[in-house]
Amino acid sequence: MFNEEERKYFLSKLIDFLKIPSVSATGEGIREASSWLKEFMKELGIKSEIVETNGHPVIYGEINNGGNKTLLVYNHYDVQPVDPLNEWKYPPFSATIDGDYIYARGASDNKGTLMARLLALTKYKGNLNFKFVIEGEEEIGSIHLPEFVEKNKEKLNADGVIMEGAGLDSKGRPMIVLGVKGLVYVEIIVKTGERDVHSSNAPVIYNPVWELIKILNSIYDGEKVKLRGFYDNIEKLPLETERLLESYDLDIETFKKSLGAYELKYKDKESVVYSLFTEPTCNIDGIVARYIGEGSKTIVPSIAKVKIDFRLVPNQDPVKIYNLLVDHLNHFKNVKIINHGLEKPVRTSPNTKIVKAMVSSAIKVYQTDPVILPNSAGTQPMGVFYDLGIREIVSAIGVGTPSSNAHAPNENIKIENFYKAIQHSLEFYKEYEKE
Template sequence: MSALEPLLEFLSIPSVSTDPRHQKDVRRAALWLKERLEVLGFRSELHETPLHPILYAERLLDPEAPTVLVYGHYDVQPPDPLELWESPPFSPTVREGRVYARGASDDKGQLWAHVAALEGLEARVNLKFLVEGEEEIGSPHLLPFVRAHREKLRADVVLVSDGAMFAPHTPTLTYGLRGLCYLEVRLQGARRDLHSGAFGGVAPNPIQALGWILARLKDGTTGRVLIPGFYDRVRPVSEEEKRLWPPLDEEALKGELGVEVLPGEEGYSPLERLWARPTLDPNGIFGGYQGEGSKTVIPAEAGLKLSMRLVPDQDPEEVADLAEAYLKALCPPGYRMEVRRLHGGKPVLTDPQSPPMRLMARALEEVWGRPPVYAREGGTIPVVAELQEALGAPVVLLGLGLNDDNLHAPNEKFDLVNLEKGILAIRRFHGLLAESG
């Protein structure tokens, strides 16, 4: 496949945005993509930020033609734990029709499909690319960039591929994304670590206090989040919308996860809990001794990282306020608590029947030989809500990955058949858009 070789080169760049040691690599990935777009006739600009640059590129052929803005990101998650990878994360390897590498599906492979689709494209459409290097850290500089450059980014449709198909061989149009509120909670006890024999029984233990707090964040029977006001702004899902959803094979999902039950909020189906209900999950807990053997220490500090996935019409800042107030109310005497707001994003709903969505549905059906299914997605892409608000343009969310692509985990992959068909469908979409414009 002609699109594969440059993708392997792109994937070999360790553009890990969370790790300062890879700052030059992140920039190298931006420059690599900039060069490829310039070869295709784009005028490109690299906008510097305090962290990683934003790449903007445009190829404007005709002021009367429709304009498409493609969004994606070139940064990737850290590859750890390295020992669980079957092949090195930044030495892309093709096995059994899949490419394995960090960023293969999230998001370099899917982004590359949009670039590769332009080879030989004859459709008369204007194209713009907005590609960031900070998506994996919450897009802190892209959102202000979008607000400041509304006219530059103006388009008739926004096209995003940074998600998953509902199932293998099932073309999917996503019309909803959950939002995100991500916090870090730190508890301070004594001013230094203490010997548990000398001070056990009188010294505060932040790990124990975190356990008490965690136990009061969710109801252990119903699975409901206990933060006061958390559900006040949750928009109910209509029965009409639920009829759009494909059936979920719950047994297959249990098998994929290696579990016997699918826990969650009582009274809602697994699919509704995945797509249309808010969540609260501790993502990490730290404190005390983590090494081999024993060390009888009462730690001075402990903490946890906490993510809340949000749905329309929840606001991440409002939820952060509610969560912080509740956490501080739960903090037992004798401890000092700090709540840090790491990043967030607003939830998104788009019109599944907008004209661009209908055109993409037609393109997918022509390429895959079956009509697409319509789905929401549980993940978050912070900039989508911002683009929707700032530009007022319809958004088409075309996921080309799969739910078992191991995003953010070892052995991330991208199916090459999805790459190939994705390229064809995107190319066909541009043709249909030009004809309709």
């Protein structure tokens, strides 16, 4: 693949980058990391700039290689906080090599992947044009990304997009994820009075928790969302796409253990996988009304709050569903709804050029069939690129594995997987250019 000198150079650049903290939650190192990245991109021949937002900046870059086709590469340079610090074997920003692995916060999520995609350019001689959008707020909800994309929509036109990669499964097979679930995240607040009162008054005043439960019962019956219109427009998974799920690597017991769950809703792998990737949900993230301290206090609370996330599947429309909810809540008294974020579900067809190029390049590099998923179980900001009119968006090429400890202490990657990801990037650029 690459010779010793090339490998040394690739690894040294990765280590340099991993040593710079870039914790978006606290802001630690964000400025240093963004400057380093812009300079490094310039070294690679990318016309790059730091674009300020109302939060952490986006690094934007372009290469015009004179071709007809443009690939937009989305990544992020920010990382999760490091706590609990005492559980790390090596300091999280020391980028310590131990055997075949390198340990650092961000190694897997997603500095390794970002560097692989950039370093592949040192070997790329083709005509594909590139645009890079590298944000600094992915780990805190991509707060200002939609604004950035909206402001620069002309500039960001492209034929295809590769998102932060899904990495490799436990069998070492590369994952290609063709989309994301969407999201409607709301908070519902019921306020029945100005203050909590003694619960001897319970016979004659409304309890906001019981009122909230009435509302929750009217929204969800424990299995299905009851909002009329919620399930409209759901795209039936084409049989060939549904079949893709069969190759997904999941062992029921291992999965259950990894979640710390006492029970799964389904007993067989097929149902778990099908449900995970194709079902919309109505999940309660949190609920609260006083009194929640130790022991007992006899009150009727005055306020009850719940946070709910609905995950959506193609082609549910988050704006439409949010409006259904608002209309529905109009039937109840003393209720307020807060919109904490809407994200569009996206699903790219397996028959697109970008998927074909991704599959053939993956087979070439990993010598095995990749695992293809119609979409992830979670949400990434794919919708902002979909809204630009781009219809070839995939999440693929990544350095992480299920044991990479993303978001946890001792985050790490196998160094060989880093080189493989560089090679995969390079092969993909070549294939995509040809398609």
